[in-house]
Amino acid sequence: MHGVIAEEWGRETVDATEWQRRWEVAFSRGFEKADNDVLREEIASEMVGSTAVVVVLSGCQIITSNCGDSRAVLCRGTETIPLTVDQKPDRHDELLRIEREGGKVINWNGARVFGVLAMSRAIGDHYLKPWVIPVPEITFMTRTDEDECLILASDGLWDIMSNEEAGGVACRLLRRRRRLMMADGVSPAQAVADNLTDIAYGRNSSDNISVIVVDLKPRRTRQPRQ
Numbered sequence: 001m002h003g004v005i006a007e008e009w010g011r012e013t014v015d016a017t018e019w020q021r022r023w024e025v026a027f028s029r030g031f032e033k034a035d036n037d038v039l040r041e042e043i044a045s046e047m048v049g050s051t052a053v054v055v056v057l058s059g060c061q062i063i064t065s066n067c068g069d070s071r072a073v074l075c076r077g078t079e080t081i082p083l084t085v086d087q088k089p090d091r092h093d094e095l096l097r098i099e100r101e102g103g104k105v106i107n108w109n110g111a112r113v114f115g116v117l118a119m120s121r122a123i124g125d126h127y128l129k130p131w132v133i134p135v136p137e138i139t140f141m142t143r144t145d146e147d148e149c150l151i152l153a154s155d156g157l158w159d160i161m162s163n164e165e166a167g168g169v170a171c172r173l174l175r176r177r178r179r180l181m182m183a184d185g186v187s188p189a190q191a192v193a194d195n196l197t198d199i200a201y202g203r204n205s206s207d208n209i210s211v212i213v214v215d216l217k218p219r220r221t222r223q224p225r226q
Contacts, residue, residue, distance in 0.1 A: 001052055004037075005030035005065075024138050027054070027065040031123065035134035038124040049117070049125030052136070053084060053152050057214070060143055062150070065136040069119045070154045070210075073163050077146040080167030083139050086155075087121040089113050094120040103131035147216040149174055149189065156209030157200045166196060170213060178217065189215040 009026040031052065039045050051068025064072050066084035074081040087094055090111035098105055098113060098120060106115035113120060113131050125132045148171050157166065170192045177188035186194075193213040200209045 001030065001034055001054055004033050005054060005056075008033065020140060023056070023063055023140075027136050027138050031065070031067055031134045031136045035123050039126055045124075046127045047125070049122045049132075051119065051154060052123050054136075055083075055150060055152060055214070057143075057216075062141040062143055062147075064139045064141070066138075067121045067123060067134055067136045069158075070152070071158050071163075073151045073167060074141060075148040075151070075167040075171050076144065077148070080163045081141070082163055083141060083150075085137065086158075087119055087137070089118070089120045091120065098131045101130050143216070149192070149216055150212075150214040151196070152212040152214070153196070154208055154210040156205045156207035157196060157211055159207055160200055160203045160205045161196070169196060169199070174213075174215060174217075187215070189213040 005026055008029040009022070011029075034052070038048055041048060051070040052066070053068075053070040053072050054065045055072055056063040056065075062074065062083065064083040066072065067087070069086040069088060070084075071086060072083040074083055085091070088111060089095060089098060089105040095105055104114055105111050108115040110118050112118050113128055117125060117128055117132060120132060121135060122132050123134050151166055151170055153166075161169075173192050173195055174188050177191050190213070193211045196211045196213070197209055200211075
């Protein structure tokens with residue numbers, strides 16, 4: 001997905017002063033291309049689908065693009081800020097869109113498109129088009145010195161942890177790992193991702209669990225002892 005978006009960014013010719021618009025076009029085209037690539041798969045191309053959450057970091061911006069119910073969360077100081085909104089079939093605007101296209105949302109172990117899929121946007125899942133679409137929602141957040149980390153995860157984590165709980169766990173462990181500068185070969189961000197994954201498994205999360213943590217603090221070089 002990152003490669004596809006990078007390719008689309010290179011092709012985009014929107015006026016450079018309209019940088020937000022340029023990112024929106026690149027993300028939208030990139031997600032559309034990824035969706036079409038799924039359709040060309042030889043095995044079960046109509047039935048295969050996935051969520052996608054993509055973050056681009058610049059020196060001053062956090063640009064987030066989301067399709068489905070994976071989630072990106074920013075830990076900033078004592079705050080936990082959601083950068084995405086889950087695209088669920090019973091979300092008011094999504095429900096209206098689905099029904100406007102002639103679709104139905106049925107409550108079958110939760111709200112689902114035609115009683116099948118528990119998200120309203122996805123890459124793939126072509127058997128549920130035009131109701132399930134690959135159109136991402138894109139947000140822009142200005143970076144600050146208080147930013148600690150980003151958490152990107154699938155619903156296997158978010159089904160059993162709130163944004164605030166996950167953010168609290170992440171910040172505590174990150175700060176401890178940075179302070180101790182542990183020499184076990186595991187980066188602070190990877191240690192946090194592993195810990196959140198272990199918590200989800202320990203609570204018997206019933207969905208797939210994918211977790212990425214991005215440390216937003218400048219790295220310090222460990223100085224040799226004199």
